[in-house]
Amino acid sequence: MRIYKAHILYTKEKDRFEVLENGYVAVDENGRVTGVATDVKSLDTGDAEIVDFGDCLLIPAMNDLHVHASQYRNQGLTMDLELLPWLQNYTFPEEMKYADTQYAEKMYRRFVRDLWRVGTMRACVFATIHTESTRLLMRLFQEAGMGALVGKVAMDRDCPEGLSASVEETVQGYESLIIEFGGDPEALVRPIITPRFVPTCTSEMLSACGRLAATYQLPVQSHLSENKDEIALVKTLEPESTCYGDAYDRYGLFGQTPTVMAHCVWTEGEELELMKRRGVVVAHCPTSNFNVASGMAPIRRFLDAGLQVGLGSDISGGHDLSIFRMMVYAIQVSKMHYQQDHQQAFLTLPEVFYIATKSAGSFFGRVGSFEPGYEFDALVIDDSDLNHDGYSLLERLERYIYLGDDRQITHRFCRGQGLQV
Amino acid sequence: MRIYKAHILYTKEKDRFEVLENGYVAVDENGRVTGVATDVKSLDTGDAEIVDFGDCLLIPAMNDLHVHASQYRNQGLTMDLELLPWLQNYTFPEEMKYADTQYAEKMYRRFVRDLWRVGTMRACVFATIHTESTRLLMRLFQEAGMGALVGKVAMDRDCPEGLSASVEETVQGYESLIIEFGGDPEALVRPIITPRFVPTCTSEMLSACGRLAATYQLPVQSHLSENKDEIALVKTLEPESTCYGDAYDRYGLFGQTPTVMAHCVWTEGEELELMKRRGVVVAHCPTSNFNVASGMAPIRRFLDAGLQVGLGSDISGGHDLSIFRMMVYAIQVSKMHYQQDHQQAFLTLPEVFYIATKSAGSFFGRVGSFEPGYEFDALVIDDSDLNHDGYSLLERLERYIYLGDDRQITHRFCRGQGLQV
Numbered sequence: 078m079r080i081y082k083a084h085i086l087y088t089k090e091k092d093r094f095e096v097l098e099n100g101y102v103a104v105d106e107n108g109r110v111t112g113v114a115t116d117v118k119s120l121d122t123g124d125a126e127i128v129d130f131g132d133c134l135l136i137p138a139m140n141d142l143h144v145h146a147s148q149y150r151n152q153g154l155t156m157d158l159e160l161l162p163w164l165q166n167y168t169f170p171e172e173m174k175y176a177d178t179q180y181a182e183k184m185y186r187r188f189v190r191d192l193w194r195v196g197t198m199r200a201c202v203f204a205t206i207h208t209e210s211t212r213l214l215m216r217l218f219q220e221a222g223m224g225a226l227v228g229k230v231a232m233d234r235d236c237p238e239g240l241s242a243s244v245e246e247t248v249q250g251y252e253s254l255i256i257e258f259g260g261d262p263e264a265l266v267r268p269i270i271t272p273r274f275v276p277t278c279t280s281e282m283l284s285a286c287g288r289l290a291a292t293y294q295l296p297v298q299s300h301l302s303e304n305k306d307e308i309a310l311v312k313t314l315e316p317e318s319t320c321y322g323d324a325y326d327r328y329g330l331f332g333q334t335p336t337v338m339a340h341c342v343w344t345e346g347e348e349l350e351l352m353k354r355r356g357v358v359v360a361h362c363p364t365s366n367f368n369v370a371s372g373m374a375p376i377r378r379f380l381d382a383g384l385q386v387g388l389g390s391d392i393s394g395g396h397d398l399s400i401f402r403m404m405v406y407a408i409q410v411s412k413m414h415y416q417q418d419h420q421q422a423f424l425t426l427p428e429v430f431y432i433a434t435k436s437a438g439s440f441f442g443r444v445g446s447f448e449p450g451y452e453f454d455a456l457v458i459d460d461s462d463l464n465h466d467g468y469s470l471l472e473r474l475e476r477y478i479y480l481g482d483d484r485q486i487t488h489r490f491c492r493g494q495g496l497q498v
Numbered sequence: 499m500r501i502y503k504a505h506i507l508y509t510k511e512k513d514r515f516e517v518l519e520n521g522y523v524a525v526d527e528n529g530r531v532t533g534v535a536t537d538v539k540s541l542d543t544g545d546a547e548i549v550d551f552g553d554c555l556l557i558p559a560m561n562d563l564h565v566h567a568s569q570y571r572n573q574g575l576t577m578d579l580e581l582l583p584w585l586q587n588y589t590f591p592e593e594m595k596y597a598d599t600q601y602a603e604k605m606y607r608r609f610v611r612d613l614w615r616v617g618t619m620r621a622c623v624f625a626t627i628h629t630e631s632t633r634l635l636m637r638l639f640q641e642a643g644m645g646a647l648v649g650k651v652a653m654d655r656d657c658p659e660g661l662s663a664s665v666e667e668t669v670q671g672y673e674s675l676i677i678e679f680g681g682d683p684e685a686l687v688r689p690i691i692t693p694r695f696v697p698t699c700t701s702e703m704l705s706a707c708g709r710l711a712a713t714y715q716l717p718v719q720s721h722l723s724e725n726k727d728e729i730a731l732v733k734t735l736e737p738e739s740t741c742y743g744d745a746y747d748r749y750g751l752f753g754q755t756p757t758v759m760a761h762c763v764w765t766e767g768e769e770l771e772l773m774k775r776r777g778v779v780v781a782h783c784p785t786s787n788f789n790v791a792s793g794m795a796p797i798r799r800f801l802d803a804g805l806q807v808g809l810g811s812d813i814s815g816g817h818d819l820s821i822f823r824m825m826v827y828a829i830q831v832s833k834m835h836y837q838q839d840h841q842q843a844f845l846t847l848p849e850v851f852y853i854a855t856k857s858a859g860s861f862f863g864r865v866g867s868f869e870p871g872y873e874f875d876a877l878v879i880d881d882s883d884l885n886h887d888g889y890s891l892l893e894r895l896e897r898y899i900y901l902g903d904d905r906q907i908t909h910r911f912c913r914g915q916g917l918q919v
Contacts, residue, residue, distance in 0.1 A: 150887050152897070152900075152901060153884075153896060153897040153899075153900030153901040154889075154893055154896055154897060154900075155896075156829065156847075156896075156900075157846065157847075183886075183887075184887075187886060364830075367830035367833055367834065368829075368830065368833070370833040370834075370836055370837045370844065371837070372834070372837050373834065396826070396900040396901065397900075397901070405817070408577065408789075409785075409788035409789065412788055412789070412791040413788065413791075413793070413794065413834070415791055416791045416792070416793050423791065425578065426577075426578075465604075465608060466571050466604075466605070468575075472575055475574060475575055475576075475577075476573070476574040476575060478574075479573075479574030479575075479577075479817040479818075480573060480574040480817065480818070482903065
C-alpha cells in the first residue's frame with residue numbers, strides 16, 4: 078500500500094468537484110484506490126509509505142476515446158479539405174506506409190510517448206489494416222504500462238488497394254492479435270473491433286466484425302454521423318438501414334458489446350434513441366469537427382438524453398493530443414449552441430472534467446475517479462509557474478486546464494504504477 | 499548592417515507564402531529590412547555580419563490587436579458568464595486592483611514577459627483607468643524593447659465607483675501620458691485613445707476622447723458589436739446612432755485617426771460599410787468570442803468587403819495569449835461559417851498568417867513582413883522536436899502553428915533588436 082498526499086481534485090458526480098486540500102489517497106498493491114480523505118488516519122495506513130507531492134494538484138489521468146495512431150505524422154497538417162476528400166488525399170496514403178513495420182515503429186514510439194507526455198493514460202486507438210504493425214503498437218503500449226484498446230482497422234471497399242484487406246485476412250489478423258492480447262479481460266492492452274466506418278466496409282466485413290465482437294466479447298469502435306456528405310453516402314450504401322447507427326446495429330456493432338462511436342455531430346432523433354437504448358458511448362472530438370469542417374456536436378442534448386460521453390483528440394482530424402485542450406474546446410462548442418439557443422445550457426468545467434475522466438474512463442473499467450475500488454490513474458500537476466496570485470484550488474485547476482500543458486505534469490500513474498516512457 | 503540566414507517564410511500577399519530555403523535577410527542599423535534573398539551576394543553585404551540560424555525557420559513576429567493587460571490575473575478563469583455579467587462580476591473587480599501600483603507592477607511584469615515569451619512583439623493594450631499604473635506598463639514595454647499602443651481606459655458610466663473617472667481626470671491623465679510618451683510618432687510605445695465601450699462612456703466622455711485623438715493625432719481602440727445584449731443596450735444609450743459603429747463615429751472615434759475595433763461578431767450592413775469607408779480595422783478575437791459565448795465573427799465576409807483584419811488574444815475573455823493559437827481558431831471559426839454556408843470559403847493558412855503579421859502589423863507602421871523597408875520584427879523557430887519525418891518548409895510552418903508553443907521560439911526581434919525579457 079502507498080499513500081499519496083497532495084491537493085486532490087476529482088469528479089464523483091458530473092456537477093461538482095470533490096476538493097481535498099492536503100488530502101491523501103491510498104492505493105493498494107493492485108493499483109486500486111482503497112480510500113481518499115483529508116485525515117490520513119482514517120485510511121488505515123498500517124505501515125504504508127506516504128509520498129508527499131507538497132503543493133501540487135493530484136487529479137485523475139486523461140482518457141482519449143478516439144485517436145488514430147497511424148495518422149500521427151499528419152498531426153497539425155493538411156487542414157484544407159472536408160472529411161471524404163481529406164481521407165482520400167491525405168489520410169489513406171499515410172496509412173499505407175504502415176505496411177512497413179520499421180516506419181510504424183518509428184512513428185508509434187513517438188505517438189505512445191506523446192500520449193504519455195500529455196497525460197493520457199488510456200486510449201481507444203485506431204491503427205491500420207496491418208496486423209504486424211498493429212501488434213507492434215500494442216506491444217509498445219504494454220511496454221509503456223499504459224492502457225489501450227487498439228484496433229486493427231477493417232476496411233475492404235472504396236479505399237486504395239494497399240489499404241483494403243479481405244474479410245478472411247481481417248478475421249485471421251484479428252484472431253492472431255486476440256491470441257496474444259485477448260485472453261485476459263483485465264489486461265491493460267486489448268484488441269477492439271474496428272470497422273473503419275460504413276463507407277469503407279462491405280456488408281460481409283461488417284458481419285464478420287460483429288461476429289468477432291460477439292465471439293470474443295470484445296468492444297467495438299467506429300465513426301458515426303460526422304459529416305453530412307458521409308451520412309448521405311451511408312444512406313445509399315445501406316439503403317435498408319433507418320439511420321447511420323442502424324447500419325452498425327444490424328451487424329451487431331452498436332452496443333451488443335461495449336461500443337464507442339466517434340463524432341455523432343449530426344446524431345438526433347432515432348439514432349440518438351438507439352444509442353441510448355444500446356448504451357453506445359459518444360467520443361466527442363471537437364477540434365477534429367472544426368478542422369474537417371464537420372460541425373458542432375450537440376453534447377448538451379446527448380447529456381440531457383442520458384447518453385454517456387467522453388472526449389477524443391482524433392489525431393489527425395484533430396490537431397491537439399491533449400484531452401485538457403479538448404475540455405476547453407468542448408465548453409466552447411457548447412457555448413456556440415447556447416448562443417444560438419439559450420435552452421441548451423453550455424457545459425461547465427466540472428461537467429467536462431467528469432466527461433474526460435470518470436465518464437470516459439468507465440469504457441476501460443473502474444477508471445477516472447478516486448473513489449474506493451477505482452484504478453489509480455493519476456496526474457500530479459506542479460502549477461507553481463501558473464500560480465502567481467493566491468488562486469484557490471479550483472481556480473488553479475481551471476487555469477491549468479485552460480493554460481497549462483505537459484510541462485506542469487510531473488508524475489503520471491496508470492493502474493497504480495508511476496510511468497516513465 | 500546584419501544579415502540573418504535561415505529558412506525564411508512570410509506573406510507579402512494574403513494568398514500565398516514567400517518561402518526562401520536557406521535564405522538571407524539583411525537588416526540595417528535602424529532595424530529595417532534592406533533586402534531578402536537566397537543569394538547573399540545580391541544583398542550588398544559589404545562587411546555585414548552573418549548570423550546563421552541553421553535549419554531554423556525565420557518568420558515575422560506576431561501582433562496582438564486586442565489584449566487587456568489588466569485582466570492578466572483572470573486569464574483562464576471564470577468562463578461561466580456572458581459579456582455584461584462577466585464584466586460586472588469578474589472583470590471590473592479585478593481592474594480596480596490596479597489603483598495599487600505595486601499590484602500593477604507585479605502583474606504587468608509577468609504580462610509583458612509572457613507576451614514576449616509567446617512571440618508577440620507588438621500589441622494594442624488596454625490598461626485601466628489608473629494613469630500611474632498605465633504609465634508603469636508603458637515603461638515596462640519600453641524597457642523590454644517591445645512595441646505597444648497602450649490605452650488608459652476611459653469610462654464614467656455604469657461601472658463600479660472605483661473604476662469610474664471623470665472626463666476632466668481622464669483628459670488630464672491622458673495628457674500626462676502624452677507628454678511622456680506621445681511626442682515621437684515613431685516611438686515603439688505610444689498612447690492610444692481607449693474609450694472602453696459605449697455602455698460605460700457618457701456622451702461627454704466619448705466627445706473628450708474624440709478631441710484627444712484629433713488634437714494629438716493618436717490612434718483609437720475600443721470594442722464593437724461583440725454581443726447581442728450589448729448591441730441592444732447601445733441602441734438605448736445612443737438612440738440617435740444608426741448602428742453601434744455610428745455611435746463611435748459621431749464622436750470622431752471611428753477612423754478619423756487610425757482605429758481598431760475588437761470583435762465585430764455581429765457587424766453587418768451599414769456598420770460594415772461604415773468601417774470600410776473609414777478604414778476601421780477589425781481585431782478578430784475568436785477564443786474570446788467562444789469563451790464569453792458571443793458568437794463567431796464572419797471574417798470571410800469582412801475580407802470580401804475589403805476590411806483590414808488582425809487577430810487579438812483578448813485576455814481574459816480569451817484564455818490564450820498566443821497569436822499562433824488565434825490563427826488556428828480563426829480558421830476553425832471560418833470553417834463553421836463554411837459548414838453552414840459553402841459560399842463563405844474558409845480561411846487558409848496563408849490568409850490567417852497574413853492577417854496576423856502584415857495586416858495587423860500595419861497598425862504599428864511597416865511591420866509584419868520582410869519586404870525592404872519593413873521593420874525587422876521576427877521570430878526564430880527551432881522545430882527540430884516537431885520535425886520528425888522530412889516535412890517540407892511549409893509543412894513545418896503549418897505544424898509549428900498548430901502544434902508548437904513558446905518552447906520552439908529561440909530568438910525574438912523587435913525593430914531589429916534581439917530581445918530578452
